[in-house]
Amino acid sequence: MKKNQVNLGVREVPNLPKWIALSLQHLFAMFGATILVPFLTGLSPAVALVSSGVGTLAYLAITKGRIPAYLGSSFAFIPPIIAADQAAGVPGIMLGSFMAGLVYGGVSMLIKLFGTKWIMKILPPVVVGPVIIVIGLGLASTAVDMAMNDSEGNYSLSYMSIAAVTLALTIIASLFFKGFMNIIPVLFGITGGYLFALTQGVVDTSGIQAEWNEITSATGVWSFLGSVFQLPDFTLPFRDFSPGSVPIAEIALIMVPIAFVTIAEHIGDQMVLSKVVGQNFLDKPGLHRSIAGDGLATMIASFLGGPPNTTYGENIGVLAITKVFSVFVIGGAAVTAIFFGFIGIVTEVIGAVPSAVMGGVSILLFGIIASSGLRMLIDNNIDLGDKRNLIISSVILVIGVGGAKLQFDGFAVSSMALATLVGVFLNLVLPGKESAYGNGNMFKTEDQTQAEKSDDSAA
Template identity: 40%
Template sequence: MKERKIIQVDEKVPLGLLVPLSLQHMFAMFGASVLVPFVLGINPAIVLFMNGLGTLLFIFLTKGKAPAYLGSSFAFLGPAAIVIDKMGYEYAQGGFVVVGLVGCVLAFVVYKFGTAWIDVVLPAAAMGPVVALIGLELAGTAASTAGLIVGEGEAIDTKNVIVFVVTLGVAVFGSVLFRKFLAVIPILIAVVAGYVAAIACGLVDFSAVAAAPLFALPKFQMAKFDLDAILIILPVILVITSEHIGHQVVTSKIVGRDLLKDPGLHRSLLGDNLSTAISGLIGSVPTTTYGENIGVMAVTKVYSVRVIAGAAILSLCASFIGKLSMLIQTIPGPVIGGISFLLYGMIGASGIRILVDAKVDYAKSQNLILTSVIFVVGLSGIAISLGNVELKGMVLSSVVGMVLSLIFHFLDKAKLTNDYEE
């Protein structure tokens, strides 16, 4: 097992290898996942609990064939903040529940009508750049988290730069130079190295860990429902569906299996959205498949669902151990940013890989136009508001790509495009 370069989705992993691989996945998702509850003003322990439970539910519903870790979704932040400000967090929870249930209905529709429509609305020339944008539009977030982007007149802290360089350097060169056992845990080693560097630079404060109780229950609270709150949050279903399809496509390319067909997009949609509904019901934040963990798989070539399940169990345990939960929260931004810098780039490269593998012919005008327009829309900063939901970046570019692809499809059927010109 240690000598092999790839550990496939359904392969068993020895316990001695399973624990560090699972820790690696939990650390990869942690920084982004706990940021959402901080922004919304709730305790992150309930989020760690639901991330673990939601991931296990997803694995069960996808029959252990789709390696994906469910973390906190950023797509809901805008409309949720409006509802929280007007009515309180419990009513935002009600909106999360309804969005999740609508997503479950969508999963049933996909089950009845299949996924052939995806190749029509998002052909390779469109899907490639959309997937690439999942990682590329987050590049600024990674740099900001690392403390490398500061306000006008402010200076970048040298300590942040040192920790960032140590973390990223170990992740990059470890991925290239490590062998055997170390070759599959370069991200975990990079996190540890960055954390040690952060302690040496005085960026870690252990006072909150000392004050935290050894064991603590996550704070559960039931959702409340209001029609106005639901209508404010409901349009997010467009965002999370586009994001989910993109994540499943890029994961399929990484693991070398078509996850849209087996276990099926309907199963992964059901797992993702049912987890969101349960999260909202008990007081957590909506969940989504996480790009950071997709990046870990791309770097390590370890795709085993058992590793993802191990990370989910660790997250569940951490939610009940007060000191452990608080210790994980002491991981500073430069460490998380350094890891994310590499992982987001790997997702972007996976989008380019879709174009290469599909052998997209850019001598055809429509392929060139699709890729060009999608990249420009996604990276330009253009935003369109639908009520209280803002479409921008990858989501807006995927909508634009779908519209253009459908138009080109019908023009092709009528043989009106100049690609048919002799």
């Protein structure tokens, strides 16, 4: 990357007006997706905003302020969150998130000691790609149900029309808008769908009206501040539940396997980010620091009641478009997200979004997740004509999408976790492992890359 293409370097501080504007841009880019995850899983959107902001600040600290990445709610964890909720409620979700964060920490230490070769052997594209497809397709029925059924579970043409309008607006913004509007299609679609839903009479605005009445009727500065700012509904582990009340083994089998998949996604994000910024973040400050920061953000979320966090592609897109790479801008977005989480009327506005609106945008987002898994296979030139690759990917897809699970006395292994574990096992035991990496570069081991360089030199 040429120097004159960079508008603001990683360690540069913008002036205050520009700082605020650029940080708000990142906030808008991540906002729609970050609140969608808690909306789908029954967690608090306000807590998700706060935990994403705090998690991002922790990530920036762990990475020594060298990687301009924003962390928001992870879509990959939606199915295991739902499964953990069914098994043990919110305490189970938080314990599972904490254990997933510990996995990140353990992987970080192993990478620091032994490099990346071992994790690439466990998670080649032929395993990670189909698992990501399973994550997207496994959520398809959830998106469609939200789009076409009312709050009582009955088919509603009105809800279907709201979902269709939301989906159409999101697609239009993504394909035809330019500049800033092009990087916030999810937020644009949700806002437009929300406004259309108001015309259909399906939005309950009583909570918003109550908050507004409280604000406008406040007398005095302290009364006004007290009516505007409210403490989010945090779930604090040592206050709200005891670890002994949660089936630890079952929650671990539900949540932990997905952590390995999101770690593979994280590595891919870091490679893309390195290309966008023009610096090798895997080398300095190091992949081990980046993964540790991601894990710490997820553990922080588990102590507040928020969903697991992950680095956001939406914000990487903002970096690519604006060429503004300042970590101070990212930090500003994080602080603003925390601030929004404490504003009561913002929470009420988010909570009033009809399920049809979220269903409409989810049709696209969950499909994109599945397609990104397919893209991983394509980008790495995975040959599905190879019987080994065909067997591994086929078994993962059917187990994951089909809903197969293992049940024992006291706990169960969810279909997604089972698909991941079976895929890893098949890849480790079946002969011909070299075909699992294809001809792409993203997930090749150090030995493979070095061997290819040697072959090229010999040629």
